Amino acid sequence: MSKPIIAVPADTRFFQNTTWHAAQQQYIGAALDVAGAMSFIIPALGDAQDIDAMLDRVDGVMITGSRSNVSPALYGKTPEERDGPFDPGRDATTLPMIRRAIERGLPLLCICRGIQELNVALGGTLVSEVQELDGRIDHRQPPEGDRDALFVIRQPVHIGEGSCLAGILGAGEVQVNSLHRQAISDVAPGLAVEAIAPDGTVEAVSVIDAKNFAVGVQWHPEYWARTDDTSRKLFEAFGEAVRASQAARTAP
Numbered sequence: 001m002s003k004p005i006i007a008v009p010a011d012t013r014f015f016q017n018t019t020w021h022a023a024q025q026q027y028i029g030a031a032l033d034v035a036g037a038m039s040f041i042i043p044a045l046g047d048a049q050d051i052d053a054m055l056d057r058v059d060g061v062m063i064t065g066s067r068s069n070v071s072p073a074l075y076g077k078t079p080e081e082r083d084g085p086f087d088p089g090r091d092a093t094t095l096p097m098i099r100r101a102i103e104r105g106l107p108l109l110c111i112c113r114g115i116q117e118l119n120v121a122l123g124g125t126l127v128s129e130v131q132e133l134d135g136r137i138d139h140r141q142p143p144e145g146d147r148d149a150l151f152v153i154r155q156p157v158h159i160g161e162g163s164c165l166a167g168i169l170g171a172g173e174v175q176v177n178s179l180h181r182q183a184i185s186d187v188a189p190g191l192a193v194e195a196i197a198p199d200g201t202v203e204a205v206s207v208i209d210a211k212n213f214a215v216g217v218q219w220h221p222e223y224w225a226r227t228d229d230t231s232r233k234l235f236e237a238f239g240e241a242v243r244a245s246q247a248a249r250t251a252p
């Protein structure tokens with residue numbers, strides 16, 4: 001049997017004087033090497049595409065990180081320039097895809113911007129510039145260094161007893177990386193908080209009563225998925241769910 005396939009919604013990017021739909025190597029490479037899943041990169045074309053027709057052909061969904069932010073208009077706020085940069089095409093693709101993946105019981109892994117999209121897709125809200133809130137630490141990427149330095153593992157998060165993540169990583173403290181300035185504010189109905197940072201920032205959620213693996217993390221497990229135990233175990237668990245989904249989809 002060939003490797004299972006996951007849908008990976010693209011970012012909208014503009015370079016060489018034209019628009020591209022792109023996904024970063026670090027996500028699709030970790031999916032292939034550690035989760036054992038191939039990726040279909042999904043253009044950020046929103047409802048111009050038949051999302052169900054696409055989901056009929058995959059065994060899971062991975063929502064990646066991105067420097068762009070979810071538009072505040074999608075959670076009842078007025079967008080301001082400082083809330084950007086925005087990617088409306090991506091928002092218009094990921095939010096309905098997240099909802100349909102959950103309804104259909106497709107394994108779903110949401111990373112960084114992805115956990116924020118998951119929360120908004122299910123009716124929650126976000127806060128911008130979380131580091132400006134009283135009592136919060138700075139969750140943004142380190143100010144300088146090469147990409148390994150930006151994604152360095154440096155922050156503790158506490159995984160709750162009895163959570164979905166506890167079943168994968170064990171309950172208690174793990175170390176993760178952190179590259180975000182938005183964060184979950186009001187947790188969406190239907191989501192359970194799975195992990196928090198020492199300052200109370202939500203670091204992971206899962207879908208309550210999900211039909212399948214359905215987890216969002218604020219950190220970046222893809223970056224060190226081959227060498228860091230916490231990162232690797234999460235991608236391996238996603239891979240197991242995706243292979244089971246493939247077996248069910250292709251059963252005679």
Ligand SMILES: N[C@@H](CCC(=O)NCCCC(=O)O)C(=O)O
Nearest residue numbers: 065066067068112113180181182
């Ligand atoms: N834009 C959101 C989500 C942050 C995120 O996904 N960061 C990863 C981008 C890092 C990179 O690819 O360079 C936020 O800032 O909260």
